[in-house]
Every structure is written in C-alpha cells, then in structure tokens.
Amino acid sequence: MTFSERNFIKQIEALTPASIDGLIKGIGDDCAVLAKSRDQATLLTTDTLIESVHFDPAWHPPYLLGRKAAAVNISDIAAMGGQPLFALLSVGVPAATEEDWLDQFMTGFQSMLEEHNIILIGGDTVSSPALMFSVTVIGEMETEKVLYRSGARQDDLIWVSGPLGEAAAGLEICRSHKKEYGRWPSLVKAHLDPKPGVKLGRILAKSDMVNSMMDVSDGIATDLAHICTASSTGAEIRAEDIPFSESLLQAAPTLHLNPLSLALRGGEDYQLIFTSSPEHATSLPRLVRDQTGGEIFSIGRITSGQGVTLLDNDRRKDISFQGYEHGG
Amino acid sequence: MTFSERNFIKQIEALTPASIDGLIKGIGDDCAVLAKSRDQATLLTTDTLIESVHFDPAWHPPYLLGRKAAAVNISDIAAMGGQPLFALLSVGVPAATEEDWLDQFMTGFQSMLEEHNIILIGGDTVSSPALMFSVTVIGEMETEKVLYRSGARQDDLIWVSGPLGEAAAGLEICRSHKKEYGRWPSLVKAHLDPKPGVKLGRILAKSDMVNSMMDVSDGIATDLAHICTASSTGAEIRAEDIPFSESLLQAAPTLHLNPLSLALRGGEDYQLIFTSSPEHATSLPRLVRDQTGGEIFSIGRITSGQGVTLLDNDRRKDISFQGYEHGG
Numbered sequence: 001m002t003f004s005e006r007n008f009i010k011q012i013e014a015l016t017p018a019s020i021d022g023l024i025k026g027i028g029d030d031c032a033v034l035a036k037s038r039d040q041a042t043l044l045t046t047d048t049l050i051e052s053v054h055f056d057p058a059w060h061p062p063y064l065l066g067r068k069a070a071a072v073n074i075s076d077i078a079a080m081g082g083q084p085l086f087a088l089l090s091v092g093v094p095a096a097t098e099e100d101w102l103d104q105f106m107t108g109f110q111s112m113l114e115e116h117n118i119i120l121i122g123g124d125t126v127s128s129p130a131l132m133f134s135v136t137v138i139g140e141m142e143t144e145k146v147l148y149r150s151g152a153r154q155d156d157l158i159w160v161s162g163p164l165g166e167a168a169a170g171l172e173i174c175r176s177h178k179k180e181y182g183r184w185p186s187l188v189k190a191h192l193d194p195k196p197g198v199k200l201g202r203i204l205a206k207s208d209m210v211n212s213m214m215d216v217s218d219g220i221a222t223d224l225a226h227i228c229t230a231s232s233t234g235a236e237i238r239a240e241d242i243p244f245s246e247s248l249l250q251a252a253p254t255l256h257l258n259p260l261s262l263a264l265r266g267g268e269d270y271q272l273i274f275t276s277s278p279e280h281a282t283s284l285p286r287l288v289r290d291q292t293g294g295e296i297f298s299i300g301r302i303t304s305g306q307g308v309t310l311l312d313n314d315r316r317k318d319i320s321f322q323g324y325e326h327g328g
Numbered sequence: 329m330t331f332s333e334r335n336f337i338k339q340i341e342a343l344t345p346a347s348i349d350g351l352i353k354g355i356g357d358d359c360a361v362l363a364k365s366r367d368q369a370t371l372l373t374t375d376t377l378i379e380s381v382h383f384d385p386a387w388h389p390p391y392l393l394g395r396k397a398a399a400v401n402i403s404d405i406a407a408m409g410g411q412p413l414f415a416l417l418s419v420g421v422p423a424a425t426e427e428d429w430l431d432q433f434m435t436g437f438q439s440m441l442e443e444h445n446i447i448l449i450g451g452d453t454v455s456s457p458a459l460m461f462s463v464t465v466i467g468e469m470e471t472e473k474v475l476y477r478s479g480a481r482q483d484d485l486i487w488v489s490g491p492l493g494e495a496a497a498g499l500e501i502c503r504s505h506k507k508e509y510g511r512w513p514s515l516v517k518a519h520l521d522p523k524p525g526v527k528l529g530r531i532l533a534k535s536d537m538v539n540s541m542m543d544v545s546d547g548i549a550t551d552l553a554h555i556c557t558a559s560s561t562g563a564e565i566r567a568e569d570i571p572f573s574e575s576l577l578q579a580a581p582t583l584h585l586n587p588l589s590l591a592l593r594g595g596e597d598y599q600l601i602f603t604s605s606p607e608h609a610t611s612l613p614r615l616v617r618d619q620t621g622g623e624i625f626s627i628g629r630i631t632s633g634q635g636v637t638l639l640d641n642d643r644r645k646d647i648s649f650q651g652y653e654h655g656g
C-alpha cells in the first residue's frame with residue numbers, strides 16, 4: 001500500500017471525541033491545545049525525524065541536525081502563536097553510531113532549545129536500525145489568542161513571513177549538486193538549519209489582526225489547502241506576489257530549479273502563513289516592521305470557493321495539496 | 329561503541345537546570361512533572377518502541393502491540409500515582425506494511441486508551457525502515473501527592489504490587505518455545521499485553537503511606553537501584569519473599585527458566601514497586617485489599633547503605649543494576 005499521512009490523521013481524528021473536559025483542540029492543527037487554567041492553554045506537538053526519510057546523515061552535520069530536530073517542533077508551537085517552554089526527546093541510535101556524532105547532535109539540539117529558553121525535561125534512548133529522533137514540545141499561551149488553521153474568513157488577505165522555496169533548493173543542492181554546496185550558503189542553511197518563527201508568531205497572535213495561521217512545512221499548495229479545508233473556504237494566490245530570495249533567483253538557472261514550483265511544492269521553509277481581514281492591509285505589516293524590523297508578504301486572498309487556485313499570467317490552476325507530503 | 333541509556337540520560341540531566349519556573353521535576357523519574365496550577369501538576373512521559381529491538385512483529389499480534397505501546401507509557405504515569413488523560417502517537421511505518429496490520433494496531437492502541445479514559449489528541453505518521461511507535465502520555469494529579477523515586481527512607485518496607493518474572497518468561501516462550509505458546513497463556517499475555525497499574529497507583533498516592541514509587545520495567549535489580557540512587561539509600565531484598573505466580577513456578581522446569589533470575593533481571597512486568605514506613609506494615613496491604621481486592625507483597629527494606637543487596641539462604645550479593653537495559 002501507499003501509506004498516506006492524511007489518511008492516518010483522518011483515522012486518528014475519527015477516534016478523537018468532539019468535546020472533552022480540558023481538551024480545547026485535538027488532532028488536525030499544528031498542536032493539540034489543552035486548558036491549563038481559566039485563560040491559559042497548553043500546546044503540545046510531536047514529530048519524528050527518520051534517517052533517509054527526513055534527513056541524510058551523509059551531508060547533514062549532526063550539530064545542525066540536532067538544531068533542526070528541535071526547530072521543526074518549535075515551529076509547530078510558533079504556528080499557533082505560542083511560547084515554547086519544555087521539550088522531551090526520544091532518540092533511536094544504531095549500534096554503529098559514534099559517540100561523538102551523538103554528542104554533537106545533543107549539543108545542537110540543546111543550542112536550539114537555549115535560543116528559545118526551552119528546557120529539556122525528559123527523554124529516552126533506544127537501539128534502532130536507523131537514526132530516529134522523536135521530539136515533543138510543550139508550549140503555553142493565552143487561550144483566546146490561539147491562532148488555528150480554521151479561522152480564515154472570506155476576503156482575508158493571505159500573508160507569508162518570508163521568502164519561500166529556499167529550503168527545497170537547499171535540499172536539492174545537498175542531494176544533487178554537492179559542488180555548489182559552498183556557493184549558495186543561505187539556501188543550504190535554509191534546509192540544514194531552519195529558524196522557527198516564535199517571536200513573529202507571538203506578535204501576530206497578540207495583534208488581534210490575524211484570523212488563521214500555520215507554518216510552511218509541506219509547500220504552500222498543501223499548507224494553504226489545510227487552512228482552506230479547516231476553514232471551509234477557498235484561496236487564490238498570485239504567482240507574481242510570492243516572495244523569493246535573491247539567492248534563489250540567482251541559483252535557479254544554474255541548478256535548473258523552478259522557484260515557483262519549489263515555493264508551492266517544496267517543503268520545510270518553516271515560514272508562517274497567515275490570514276487577516278483586508279482592513280489590516282497596511283497596519284499588520286507596519287506592526288511587524290515596528291516590532292521585528294522584518295517584512296511580511298501578501299500573496300493572495302481567501303475566497304468563498306474551495307481549494308487553492310494559483311493565478312499565473314491570467315491562467316487559473318487548482319494546486320490544492322500538490323505539495324510535499326512528509327514520508328508519504 | 330556500546331550505547332548506554334543511563335549515560336545518555338546522565339547527559340540530558342546535565343543539560344537540565346535545577347530550578348525553573350513551572351518545572352517541578354525534570355528528567356530522572358518515570359515522568360517529568362510540571363506545575364499546572366497552584367496545587368495540580370501535569371505529568372509527561374515519552375517512550376519509543378522499535379521493531380526487533382522492543383518487539384517482534386513475527387509473534388506480537390498488532391492489536392496487542394497497539395495495547396502495549398499505550399500501556400508502557402500509561403504505566404509511567406501510574407508509577408508516580410497520576411491519572412493519565414491524553415496521548416500523542418507518532419508512528420513509523422515501512423512501505424510494505426499491510427493497511428490491515430496498522431488498523432489492528434490502532435484499534436488495540438485505542439482500546440487501551442479507552443480502558444483508562446485517555447483521549448488521543450495528536451499524532452503523525454512517517455515512512456520508516458522499521459516499525460516504530462513513539463508515544464507521549466500526559467497525566468495530572470495533586471502536586472503534593474506525586475510519588476518520586478527519590479522519597480525512600482531508611483527502614484522503609486519495599487513492596488511490589490504482584491508477581492514478578494512473568495513477562496520475561498512470556499518473552500522467552502514467544503522467542504524460543506513457540507510450541508509452549510498455548511500452554512502458558514497467562515505468561516504469554518504478561519509479555520504481549522501488560523496491564524498498567526493506574527488504579528493502584530492512584531490509591532497509593534492518595535494513601536499518604538507511600539514514600540517512593542516506580543514501575544517495574546527493567547527487573548527489580550535495576551528498578552530498585554534507581555530508587556536507591558535517587559534516594560541516597562541502599563536496599564535489601566529477600567529472595568524467599570519475591571512473589572511468583574503458580575504458572576511461572578510450573579512452567580520454569582519445563583522451560584529451563586529460573587524464576588528468581590527473571591524477577592531480578594527480566595523486564596516489563598509493569599508492576600509497581602514502592603516503599604513505606606514500617607508502621608504501615610499492616611495498614612497499607614489492608615487499604616489495598618479493601619479498595620482493589622488485590623494483594624501487595626513486602627520483599628525487603630531500605631537501608632542506610634548503598635546499592636541493592638539480595639539475601640538468599642544467608643548469602644548476600646550486590647545485584648544493583650543487573651537488570652535488563654532496554655535497547656542497551
């Protein structure tokens with residue numbers, strides 16, 4: 001069989017009752033949300049990285065892999081606007097693993113936790129036929145500020161927090177263009193050492209201007225389709241408004257890469273994608289600029305339809321779920 | 329290198345700061361303990377089961393494997409006296425896995441959760457070279473009732489909640505004596521489908537008679553050594569007081585098994601092991617009998633020394649950490 005993550009998650013969703021004391025949101029978003037107190041929520045997320053499925057130790061240095069194992073889970077907390085606080089780590093290690101490799105992995109893992117003041121509170125290690133890292137991150141935030149995938153409304157503007165497609169280009173360089181490794185360090189770094197958007201996520205959640213949010217892990221064709229499904233809306237995005245870095249635009253011809261395709265279908269950019277009412281078209285980017293010095297980019301709008309439509313030179317194309325499915 | 333779980337956990341311990349707002353207990357016990365409110369604590373535990381390291385799908389039916397993947401994590405909550413509430417599941421599946429196999433696994437997993445009113449709130453699935461299940465369970469209890477490994481005091485009685493060595497005998501039958509599979513169903517079941525002691529753990533935590541507790545996952549030589557290390561005490565156990573089931577005593581000669589060795593060094597009984605002041609020598613078993621109908625067994629006492637000593641026919645032997653180390 002072809003094993004599909006979406007089918008499995010549907011199966012888990014079917015097992016999760018709609019209303020349970022203490023449970024605010026079960027499966028189907030970046031994190032599960034539990035009631036901590038009257039107005040505070042606990043966020044929980046778990047993700048597993050497996051050798052040769054999610055990473056290749058041949059070219060992923062252990063220090064950076066440790067950072068990434070933490071970062072992709074921290075990003076799930078950021079994706080709802082939360083503050084990550086604690087982490088649990090489960091490590092599967094083949095017998096032939098050098099102790100130094102694992103030390104570097106742990107040092108990298110810990111360095112990413114420290115950048116976000118996250119405390120490692122538990123973990124175990126097991127023998128395994130392949131390297132395997134399973135991480136749980138626990139976060140917290142004000143219950144009424146949590147940003148779900150399901151909050152998008154018709155006519156909302158769709159925003160992304162930075163250039164797309166860089167991580168997918170970096171993966172391509174590591175996999176197929178090793179000679180170019182030193183030439184495009186920012187692309188390689190986007191793949192090997194992604195940065196979770198915790199600070200921006202917090203600002204957006206507190207702004208009261210954002211209706212829905214998630215992180216970009218599977219390419220926006222898929223990630224935006226999740227927002228549309230959860231919100232019972234459609235979405236239109238404009239090809240010419242998708243932000244690309246100078247590096248990606250320069251590297252693309254040499255590496256025979258299509259930046260638009262990487263942005264739509266590549267994975268692991270870990271930017272935030274979010275929607276706001278059009279009335280915040282200038283106030284939201286201004287707030288972000290004032291508080292972070294950074295830009296956000298409007299790439300389209302939420303519609304009353306279904307699915308994700310790409311507008312490219314007056315052509316319209318349904319691109320829903322045409323992204324990368326991890327491990328799919 | 330030989331990869332040691334204890335070394336890895338020491339490394340994580342070194343990374344965990346002593347005092348952090350909201351963190352009551354980091355790594356080094358069955359669960360991490362977080363402050364939920366002024367008097368309630370959140371318990372968190374994570375464990376990973378990997379094919380051919382922790383289970384063999386050749387003889388572990390998927391339904392029972394699903395139950396066990398949940399049970400071993402629920403047992404960590406029981407080991408501190410907590411009430412399990414929520415679970416996260418991360419599944420790694422080789423491409424060649426039959427969909428029916430995974431359905432049965434999920435049905436079993438869910439059946440164990442339902443027996444304890446636990447809600448599955450999240451999960452993901454990934455491709456993997458081997459079957460892999462990583463489970464996180466979240467529990468809750470009164471902060472001041474949490475039972476740690478570190479609470480044992482000199483002269484405490486050492487108790488176990490039921491017969492030992494059955495799961496190790498069951499594993500031996502599955503692995504090397506398949507013809508005996510149908511003859512000793514209770515031993516095989518102890519290995520394939522262990523029962524976490526949630527109800528008893530809650531009763532013991534609320535009794536105010538218990539000073540320290542953990543679950544028996546690595547054999548009592550190792551588990552009791554953890555209590556001794558955490559409590560800065562020693563322990564003496566009497567071979568003749570270790571409880572064995574009739575089935576194990578009957579099966580042992582046929583299968584060339586040594587019940588005492590299985591109890592000390594075998595793993596995965598998932599009984600509770602706990603200590604109390606000697607003044608509760610009769611009141612504690614009476615409380616348990618009244619509330620559960622079951623027995624508890626006194627097997628020795630906590631001493632001012634170091635390590636775990638076995639008293640066997642007037643011989644004394646240090647057996648500290650001579651247990652099974654998962655994946656070690």
